[in-house]
Amino acid sequence: MKGETYRLTTPLWRWSGPSAANWYFLTIDGGVGEALSATALMDRLEQGKGRGWGSVRLRIRIGASAWQTSAFPSKEQGWIVPVKAAVRRAEGLTEGDAVTVQLQF
DSSP states (O other): OTTOEEEEEEEEEEEEOTTSOEEEEEEEOHHHHHHHHHHHHHHHHHHSSOOGGGOEEEEEEETTEEEEEEEEEETTTEEEEEOOHHHHHHHTOOTTOEEEEEEEO
16 A cells, blocks of 8 residues: 555665676565555556656665665565665664665555
8 A cells, every 4th residue: 555654574685786886685575565566556557657667666764764765676586675885884784684674655
């Protein structure tokens, strides 16, 4: 449902690109992933088109850090949400940590 808040705990993982760049993500699956998929479908039906790469805008909170970002669909992993370096530093997060996250979309 649009505007609802969801909470889950999921591991922080790293993706390394071909240029040796590292990106960090959380995987959103299960019931929250299904809610994201439903929101993306409703957005496409209401607007007649989807957002770039099928993304869904959301508000996210990890600990004391809150920001706006997008979740992106992944064939292999449900939905993925990037976690920027400033948040990882502020919250003391490293690859493999179990992260409790609050999402609103």
